[in-house]
Amino acid sequence: MSAHDHAEGHGHAHGGAAHGSFKGYLIGFVLSxxxxxxxxxxxxSGAIDNKQAxxxxxxxxxxxxxxxxxxxxxxxxxxxxxGWSMLALIFTLILVVIVLTGSLWVMYHLNANMMPGLHDMRxxx
Amino acid sequence: MASSVTTxxxxxxxxxxxEHAHAEGSxxxxxxxxxxxxxxxxxxxxxxxxxxxxxxxxxxPAPKDLFxxxxxxxxxTMLLFSSITxxxxxxxxxxxxxxxxxxxxxxxxxxxxxxxxxxxxxxAHMIHEGATPQRSAFLSSFFTLVGTHGLHVTFGTVWLxxxxxxxxxxxxTEANRRRLMCLSMFWHFLDVVWIGVFTFVYLMGMLR
Numbered sequence: 001m002s003a004h005d006h007a008e009g010h011g012h013a014h015g016g017a018a019h020g021s022f023k024g025y026l027i028g029f030v031l032s033x034x035x036x037x038x039x040x041x042x043x044x045s046g047a048i049d050n051k052q053a054x055x056x057x058x059x060x061x062x063x064x065x066x067x068x069x070x071x072x073x074x075x076x077x078x079x080x081x082x083g084w085s086m087l088a089l090i091f092t093l094i095l096v097v098i099v100l101t102g103s104l105w106v107m108y109h110l111n112a113n114m115m116p117g118l119h120d121m122r123x124x125x
Numbered sequence: 126m127a128s129s130v131t132t133x134x135x136x137x138x139x140x141x142x143x144e145h146a147h148a149e150g151s152x153x154x155x156x157x158x159x160x161x162x163x164x165x166x167x168x169x170x171x172x173x174x175x176x177x178x179x180x181x182x183x184x185x186p187a188p189k190d191l192f193x194x195x196x197x198x199x200x201x202t203m204l205l206f207s208s209i210t211x212x213x214x215x216x217x218x219x220x221x222x223x224x225x226x227x228x229x230x231x232x233x234x235x236x237x238x239x240x241x242x243x244x245x246x247x248x249a250h251m252i253h254e255g256a257t258p259q260r261s262a263f264l265s266s267f268f269t270l271v272g273t274h275g276l277h278v279t280f281g282t283v284w285l286x287x288x289x290x291x292x293x294x295x296x297x298t299e300a301n302r303r304r305l306m307c308l309s310m311f312w313h314f315l316d317v318v319w320i321g322v323f324t325f326v327y328l329m330g331m332l333r
Contacts, residue, residue, distance in 0.1 A: 025212035032205055036323075040198050043328045051332045062324035066317055073208055073313040081155045092162040096169040103173035 020075050028072025035065040150303045157307045161314045164277075168318050171273055172325060175266040179326075180333070183261035188330030191256050193247070197327045200243045201319065204278075207236035208316045215309055223297055226305075230289050233312070237282045244275050267326065274322055277315050284308055 039058035041047070048054045070076040070089075078086050214229035248268070251257075258268040288308060291301050 020212070020215075022213075022216055025209055025216070029205070029209040029212075032208075036201055036205065036320075039324065039328055040194065040201075043331050044194055055329055055332050058324055058328050062320050065320050069208075069313060069317045069320065073212065073316070074310060081158070084155055085158045088159055088162050092165050095166060099166075099169045099173050100176065104176050107177040 020072065024072050028068055031068045031072070032065055035061050035068060150300065153303055154306065154310075157310060161310060164314070165318075168270075168273070168321070171266070171270040172321060175270045175326065178262040178266040179330070181262035183263075185261040185264065186254070186256045187263075188327075188333055191251055191254070192327050192330055194327065194331060196243060196247055197323055200240055200247075201323050203236050203240040203243065204316050204319050207233045207240065208313055210236060211309055211312050215305070218297060218302060218305055221297055223292065226297065227289060227292060230285060230292075230305075234282055234285045234289070237278055237285065241275060241278055241282070244271070248272075271322060271326065274315065274318055277311075277318075281308065281312055281315060284311070 039061045042054055042058060046054075048057065076086065076089065080086070210229050210233045214226050214233060217225040217229055251264075256264055258265050285308060288301065288304055291304070295301060
């Protein structure tokens, strides 16, 4: 009996519960259609005058949609695989944030400082 | 003290004598998830490269001259539909209905092919206009990022056909269910990457 329970605990990866339900997929699909349609509409119609504001809004929509996909399609939760998949995800996200912000930040400043004719160039001999 | 626990003549044992039983394939899903995370890092590098180089047009065409948002919207729809149809394939697989699973997998594959055809049409159109990967750093990084995603979808489609053949020959066996679940994660993961692509590359490209 206890051995059977043990095997069940390990075999939960191919148990039925991990797949979600029809309702879950449908909710995820409807949400992702809405979260895709709004940014496309914002950019195509130019509803927000300020381009930077539009960029921030569509990025926020992308983040929300990624979370929706993770939860409803990839069935991420803190319990799956005993929390290890969540841990791997968090580790990856930290690396992704470091790679993206680091590259953009450093290279932006490098670009800005390499431009000829900028104000700090005037002080140079 | 501690030595009193060990039997005479044998040293203390600090590990399990016998590894406890793992059901076959029980760690496959976690292992595959780790693969997806490493794939995620590859895409992060490509996104970073695009973010850095995406503004270097070398006096060549800019996103506004090249991208057709209607086409991208249709493409996104194809991928979204393929995600939900794969979900339905998983649900019918749970019920053990082979024919229905195969049908949903086939529909998913067709949506995947539609996505790839539209993307190839877009690429061909761009290259025909002279916007080749060699033209500028922007185009090099664009084709690398979007092309890598397209390659993933291509291999996913090949994998899908392989699994459909497997299911047709051997039915929904334990191993085949496991393989279908791995492909399910792969497929949904590609959809997540595509969210990043259409937001950062296409939509924000039009805002530049």
